[in-house]
Every structure is written in C-alpha cells, then in structure tokens.
Amino acid sequence: MSEASGFLNATAAGRGADSEVWENTHETDELVCREGAVERRVAATTTATALTVWKDGAEGYAVHIPGGADAALVDTALAVGRALGSAAPAPARPTTPAAGPRLLAQPRLDEAVARRLARLTAGPADVDVELRARADRSRVLLHRAGCEPLRHTTGTVQLQARITAKGPRVGFIAHQMFGRSVDAVLEDAAGAELDDLTALARVLAREPVPRISHDDVLVDGRVMVKLLMLAVPAFQLDSVLEGRSPLAGRTAERIGSAGLSLVDDPTAADSPLPTPWDDEGTACRPTTLLENGVLRGFLSSRRTAARAGTVSTGSGRRGPSGEMPTVQPGFLALRPATSLGDAPLDGRTLLKVVQANGAHTSNAITGDFSIGANAVLLTPDGARHNAGNITLAGNVFRLLARIDGHDGRTRLHRSHTSFIASPGVWTSGLTIGR
Structure with a gap:
C-alpha cells in the first residue's frame, strides 16, 4: 500500500x-x-x-x-x-x-x-x-x-x-x-x-395474553441500542454547528438520569473493533458525552473541530468505500448506575420488551419514535407469558432522563465501523400499547 x-x-x-x-x-x-x-x-x-x-x-x-x-x-x-x-x-x-x-x-x-x-x-x-x-x-x-x-x-x-x-x-x-x-x-x-x-x-410461540397488565418495564439492550441510535446525531458536533441538535447550548446541563454515563472509547477493553486512530489520523481516546447525567461534550472530526475552534475527538470515520470522513462514534457505551437485574421485583409484574420489529415513525432531530416490538410478561410466581406484538412510543431524550436501572446484559448495534452499546434499562418513560 x-x-x-x-x-x-x-x-x-x-x-x-x-x-x-x-x-x-x-x-x-x-x-x-x-x-x-x-x-x-x-x-x-x-x-x-x-x-x-x-x-x-x-x-x-x-x-x-x-x-x-x-x-x-x-x-x-x-x-x-x-x-x-x-x-x-x-x-x-x-x-x-x-x-x-x-x-x-x-x-x-x-x-x-x-x-x-x-x-x-x-x-x-x-x-x-x-x-x-x-x-x-x-x-x-x-x-x-x-x-x-x-x-x-x-x-x-x-x-x-x-x-x-x-x-x-x-x-x-x-x-x-x-x-x-x-x-x-x-x-x-x-x-x-x-x-x-x-x-x-418458545414463549413468543405461545398465544398472547388477552391484555397487558404490568407494574414495571424493562427494555432489553437489543431494543435500547436501536433507540439510542436516534440520539447519536444530537451528540455530534456537526449537528450542533448546523442547528440540527436539540442539545446545542446545553453543555453542563443535566439531560440524563442520575449516575448515567455515555462514553465513546474505541480503545476500551470491551470494544469489538479496537482502533488506535480515526480515519483522519487523530489518536482515539475516551470521550465523555454524559457524566452523571450531565452533558459534557460532543463528538467531532478534524473539520468540525476546526470550525468550532476546538480539537478533534478522533471521531472522523469514512464510509465502507472510503467516502469523505464524517463524525461517527467508535464504541459508544451507555452505562446506567443502578443494577436491578432482569427478574420482576417482589410482588410485581414485569413487562420485558425483547425485540424491535422496525420503526413506524422516528425523528433523529427531535428524538420522537414509535416502533413495533415483541414483549413478554414476567409474573411474581416466575411464569413467563407472551405479551404479543406491542407499540412502543416516546422520546429518546426523555427516556435518557427516566432510566431507573439496568439489567447488567450489554447488547451491541453495528453500523459499519461504529458500535453502540447498552444494557437493558428499567424505565417509566415510555407509552406502551397494542
């Protein structure tokens, strides 16, 4: 070469x-x-x-x-x-x-x-x-x-x-x-x-329960990483400079739940695609976007950092055919603070959203979404029931502010060389229906 x-x-x-x-x-x-x-x-x-x-x-x-x-x-x-x-x-x-x-x-x-x-x-x-x-x-x-x-x-x-x-x-x-x-x-x-x-x-192959009745909601990491993808553009400096990020001007403001962190680090031990530098030659390093729920910064490339008068975070990444670098994360991990596991709390019924079936509507600028999903009901007696096909609606930024805990099982989503990671999250920030 x-x-x-x-x-x-x-x-x-x-x-x-x-x-x-x-x-x-x-x-x-x-x-x-x-x-x-x-x-x-x-x-x-x-x-x-x-x-x-x-x-x-x-x-x-x-x-x-x-x-x-x-x-x-x-x-x-x-x-x-x-x-x-x-x-x-x-x-x-x-x-x-x-x-x-x-x-x-x-x-x-x-x-x-x-x-x-x-x-x-x-x-x-x-x-x-x-x-x-x-x-x-x-x-x-x-x-x-x-x-x-x-x-x-x-x-x-x-x-x-x-x-x-x-x-x-x-x-x-x-x-x-x-x-x-x-x-x-x-x-x-x-x-x-x-x-x-x-x-x-096998649970999803059973007949669904006639109606959904639950006390708590756990969104599996498989679903959460897809919702988190909606929020990624808001944390990119090019979106801020072009007026497309709802987080512009909100640095040092709390936008996530207490204890919540969001860090991009392609060099992390659990990154599935480690890279020492981005596609512009800038050394990769941890970049903290959220710390204890507070907005700390944005991802940037060489070009966008120069426009803003700052330095690149090592987030300039090319497309699969070598296209001009754009701002993209390397290994962006959401880490809530409190572990609640994946079993129902004492005496309560848990609705666990296990799979997203495609976005009905979603808006990467506002963060609003409505998606189809599959879910199971976990009852206090340990039984699992098919909750059937459901609709999950909400706003991803409000969701980040209403995370009560996590299940400890990190899932990943890939887009070329970018990876998004999240555990399942317990939340009250969603609207659920059939």
Missing part, C-alpha cells in the same frame, strides 16, 4: 498541492449454518484508496475502487476542489504520529469454526436455529505528504442468531453478538445466549 500512497502524494506535490492518502484492504469471511450443516460460505477481499488534496485554498477529494496508484485520481481530486471553491485551510501536518498498536485482531472462520457453528445449529425438532457468522479484517494506511505513514491492522467478529420456534404460533427472535475473537463469541453463544434465545422464542 505504501507504494501507491507515495506515488499519489508525489504526483500531487508535482501539481503544487498538499495531499493525504487513505488506503484500506478489507477481507471478509462469512458462514451460514442451519440444521447442523454449513449452508453457505463466502470469502471476499476489497480495496479502496481515498485521496484528499489542498491547493489555492480549496479542498478536493476522490476515491478509487479498487485501490492503487493512478495519476488520474489526483487530477479528479483537484478538479473537485476547483468546483467546490474555497474551503477550510489544509490541517497542519502532525508533528508526531498517532500512537497505537499496529496489530490488533485478525479473526478467521476456518474449517474448525465451521464445524463448531454447524454443531450449534443442531437443535430440538420444535426449534430452527440459523447462525450467520462474519469475520472482518482491515489493513489501513494513512499517509500525509511529508509525514511517516500510519498503519494498523484490526478486525471484528459478528455472529447473528436467528431462532424460530413452532407452537400455537411461530415465535421468532434474532440477536447479534460481537467480539474481537471467534473463540470468545462462540463461547458466549454456546454458554448461555442460544439457550436463552431458544427459551424466549
């Missing part, structure tokens, strides 16, 4: 431009197993090269797929810069390279893994188990003209379980697991997750 970046930077310099090259070689293995057998196996490799140039006060940009050394990429980027006109000046060259390990993870789905996955899908006759595994590996290079290239290798494992139970009805539950190693993810699946999901699918 360094040969291509050196050529492109030298070509840009010959045309009087400053430049920066980002290259990525991405490998993916995928396995689909069902009924004790491997149904599909796919392996793919893709490459991409992105070039940014600065000349005469303008910034230009071009992407080449597949990657490689091509002088036409420089001419395209310069032409884009001329067409766009003036822009922010070129960022200063870093005086020291961003720190971080070069080798972080290289997960692979080999034959032994395929056999283990297939065995996990050989379930009882009344339950269909499908497992979809994916291992991603990326070799990333970032080379600013006049600087030493930055390199790192990283990867992540994803396992999606799709469980269908047959009873008076069809009960279906899907769940995604992530991690840095194949062994760790498979151990989680075999140790507890698949048994729990199977039991839950």
Whole structure:
C-alpha cells in the first residue's frame, strides 16, 4: 500500500498541492449454518484508496475502487476542489504520529469454526436455529505528504442468531453478538445466549395474553441500542454547528438520569473493533458525552473541530468505500448506575420488551419514535407469558432522563465501523400499547 500512497502524494506535490492518502484492504469471511450443516460460505477481499488534496485554498477529494496508484485520481481530486471553491485551510501536518498498536485482531472462520457453528445449529425438532457468522479484517494506511505513514491492522467478529420456534404460533427472535475473537463469541453463544434465545422464542410461540397488565418495564439492550441510535446525531458536533441538535447550548446541563454515563472509547477493553486512530489520523481516546447525567461534550472530526475552534475527538470515520470522513462514534457505551437485574421485583409484574420489529415513525432531530416490538410478561410466581406484538412510543431524550436501572446484559448495534452499546434499562418513560 505504501507504494501507491507515495506515488499519489508525489504526483500531487508535482501539481503544487498538499495531499493525504487513505488506503484500506478489507477481507471478509462469512458462514451460514442451519440444521447442523454449513449452508453457505463466502470469502471476499476489497480495496479502496481515498485521496484528499489542498491547493489555492480549496479542498478536493476522490476515491478509487479498487485501490492503487493512478495519476488520474489526483487530477479528479483537484478538479473537485476547483468546483467546490474555497474551503477550510489544509490541517497542519502532525508533528508526531498517532500512537497505537499496529496489530490488533485478525479473526478467521476456518474449517474448525465451521464445524463448531454447524454443531450449534443442531437443535430440538420444535426449534430452527440459523447462525450467520462474519469475520472482518482491515489493513489501513494513512499517509500525509511529508509525514511517516500510519498503519494498523484490526478486525471484528459478528455472529447473528436467528431462532424460530413452532407452537400455537411461530415465535421468532434474532440477536447479534460481537467480539474481537471467534473463540470468545462462540463461547458466549454456546454458554448461555442460544439457550436463552431458544427459551424466549418458545414463549413468543405461545398465544398472547388477552391484555397487558404490568407494574414495571424493562427494555432489553437489543431494543435500547436501536433507540439510542436516534440520539447519536444530537451528540455530534456537526449537528450542533448546523442547528440540527436539540442539545446545542446545553453543555453542563443535566439531560440524563442520575449516575448515567455515555462514553465513546474505541480503545476500551470491551470494544469489538479496537482502533488506535480515526480515519483522519487523530489518536482515539475516551470521550465523555454524559457524566452523571450531565452533558459534557460532543463528538467531532478534524473539520468540525476546526470550525468550532476546538480539537478533534478522533471521531472522523469514512464510509465502507472510503467516502469523505464524517463524525461517527467508535464504541459508544451507555452505562446506567443502578443494577436491578432482569427478574420482576417482589410482588410485581414485569413487562420485558425483547425485540424491535422496525420503526413506524422516528425523528433523529427531535428524538420522537414509535416502533413495533415483541414483549413478554414476567409474573411474581416466575411464569413467563407472551405479551404479543406491542407499540412502543416516546422520546429518546426523555427516556435518557427516566432510566431507573439496568439489567447488567450489554447488547451491541453495528453500523459499519461504529458500535453502540447498552444494557437493558428499567424505565417509566415510555407509552406502551397494542
């Protein structure tokens, strides 16, 4: 990769431009197993090269797929810069390279893994188990003209379980697991997750109770991470600068429940995709957005930080084909303070929302939402009943302010290289109906 970046930077310099090259070689293995057998196996490799140039006060940009050394990429980027006109000046060259390990993870789905996955899908006759595994590996290079290239290798494992139970009805539950190693993810699946999901699918296959009567509400982390996604844009500095964030001007104000924290940290031990620096070369570090429910700051990239007169939080991330960096979290984790577990409180009936079935309406600016979901009722005698299909409505910002506790089971949601993490939350901030 360094040969291509050196050529492109030298070509840009010959045309009087400053430049920066980002290259990525991405490998993916995928396995689909069902009924004790491997149904599909796919392996793919893709490459991409992105070039940014600065000349005469303008910034230009071009992407080449597949990657490689091509002088036409420089001419395209310069032409884009001329067409766009003036822009922010070129960022200063870093005086020291961003720190971080070069080798972080290289997960692979080999034959032994395929056999283990297939065995996990050989379930009882009344339950269909499908497992979809994916291992991603990326070799990333970032080379600013006049600087030493930055390199790192990283990867992540994803396992999606799709469980269908047959009873008076069809009960279906899907769940995604992530991690840095194949062994760790498979151990989680075999140790507890698949048994729990199977039991839950069997409950959802029963006839629903005629009416929903409950004392408390627990929103499983599988659902909470999807609701939290609605709030993410509000914590991005570009949204603040463009007037799209309802949190603008509210720094140091309490917006969440007591003890609630929201921290973005791609370097955290439990981050499934560790990265030492973002796609602009800014070193990644913990960024606290909420502390004890109080708003402390926003995520930013190199460009948005310059506009606001501050420094980047290391949140400039490219799209899957090397698109221009935008502000995105790396590993954003919601952590309520009080643990209440996942069982009903003494003498009370708990409604547990276990799965989101798609958004009926949602608004990423206001935070209002109405979604379809599945739920179960847990009664004081330990019985579990199918609550059927429900509608969950509310506002995600009011929800953050009315979290009473958590269940201790963190779930993840993935969007390319961004991960959102949350445990299940006990809350009174929702409207529930059928």
